[in-house]
Amino acid sequence: MSHDAPVKSASSKLVIRNIGLLLSGDLEHPILEADTVVAIDGVIHAVGQERDLDTAGATTTIDAKGTALAPGLIDSHVHPVCGDWTPRQNQLGWIDSCLHGGVTTMVSAGEVHTPGRPKDIVGLKAMAIFAQRAFHAFRPGGVKVYAGAPVLEQGMVEDDFRELAAAGVKFLGEVGLGSVKDGTTGRRMVTWARKYGIQSTIHTGGPSIPGSSLIDKDMVLETDADVIGHVNGGHTALPDDQIVALCERSPRALEIVHNGNERAGLLALRTARELKQLHRVILGTDSPAGSGVQPLGILRMVSMLSSLGDVPAEVAICMATGNTAKMRSLNCGLIAAGREASFVFLDTAQQSAGRDLLDSIQKGDLPGVGMVITDGAVSIQRSRNTPPATRVPEVVRA
Numbered sequence: 001m002s003h004d005a006p007v008k009s010a011s012s013k014l015v016i017r018n019i020g021l022l023l024s025g026d027l028e029h030p031i032l033e034a035d036t037v038v039a040i041d042g043v044i045h046a047v048g049q050e051r052d053l054d055t056a057g058a059t060t061t062i063d064a065k066g067t068a069l070a071p072g073l074i075d076s077h078v079h080p081v082c083g084d085w086t087p088r089q090n091q092l093g094w095i096d097s098c099l100h101g102g103v104t105t106m107v108s109a110g111e112v113h114t115p116g117r118p119k120d121i122v123g124l125k126a127m128a129i130f131a132q133r134a135f136h137a138f139r140p141g142g143v144k145v146y147a148g149a150p151v152l153e154q155g156m157v158e159d160d161f162r163e164l165a166a167a168g169v170k171f172l173g174e175v176g177l178g179s180v181k182d183g184t185t186g187r188r189m190v191t192w193a194r195k196y197g198i199q200s201t202i203h204t205g206g207p208s209i210p211g212s213s214l215i216d217k218d219m220v221l222e223t224d225a226d227v228i229g230h231v232n233g234g235h236t237a238l239p240d241d242q243i244v245a246l247c248e249r250s251p252r253a254l255e256i257v258h259n260g261n262e263r264a265g266l267l268a269l270r271t272a273r274e275l276k277q278l279h280r281v282i283l284g285t286d287s288p289a290g291s292g293v294q295p296l297g298i299l300r301m302v303s304m305l306s307s308l309g310d311v312p313a314e315v316a317i318c319m320a321t322g323n324t325a326k327m328r329s330l331n332c333g334l335i336a337a338g339r340e341a342s343f344v345f346l347d348t349a350q351q352s353a354g355r356d357l358l359d360s361i362q363k364g365d366l367p368g369v370g371m372v373i374t375d376g377a378v379s380i381q382r383s384r385n386t387p388p389a390t391r392v393p394e395v396v397r398a
């Protein structure tokens, strides 16, 4: 234990038993032969068959009732502002609504909707540090929001990135949403960011709102950000040959978003599959957006890519969990010892034509969410947003 770990008076032990299908989030082994998960103090301790595990002394026991357990979903691309409010559609409680869509972790691609967003360098640094602090301390419904993602502006120097990293900033906002709109400057700043452990994402495609501009494949390739943000446009996509070129010529993450061009998203998926690089595909919503907030956006992406892109449902789930965690160096997204104990329980939606959960997703239906756990604690039970799950887990001892 490190010297600054929080001192706890008593440890909590969560036992989830009677799991019908364990979706690991790991593309190498998307389905595990296991019916039980044990977590201690919010961290996964063991995964396996109940008879082989030490389940004694649980402080919370959940009977999964034969439903599927998956890692809490990750939204790789959101634009939070402050608290659980967005000015984009003047909506309250949007993050909590996404929790009801199974999302337990969000990554900010920039707090760019902030009214009066400062564009001078001291101002943008102050805003990023404020957002990082505020969302670190405030978790709507339990959702972890990695916010504080500064947008690159002309005039930033290496020392700015050192200072931001030292203050706790871990992600850049989308390159291209600020005044840096050329690959040479973008690459220089992204390289500084990387040197100090700050990850980068680039806006890809046409302008998203008045004032933003086109970022084509040449700028994306030259800038070489860690994540090719909304490779399917946000919403206006690049021409097909440019999307294929990005898949072929860059090794970086290919982010497909809900608020993008669906046909282009399927093209990126198919190209990644042909290249045998599905591990690069990660999912986001890019919400709040002009078309609103989609609380079920990540689940809708999983169903869309699985049903129209001919990807097994358990593989599509990996794109919303383990792939993103690996590409973004997050300690969630996988059901494995040592990972954050954040989970979503899924089951076939009532009256789905699918013969089981995975088949229903492959047929394009949404799964029903029966419970969400964040850091080892029950955040919600039956979702108010998904179609009703046929079976739901039950807390048998809390």
Ligand SMILES: [Zn+2]
Residues within 6 Å of the ligand: 174, 203, 204, 208, 229, 230, 234
């Ligand atoms: Zn964008």
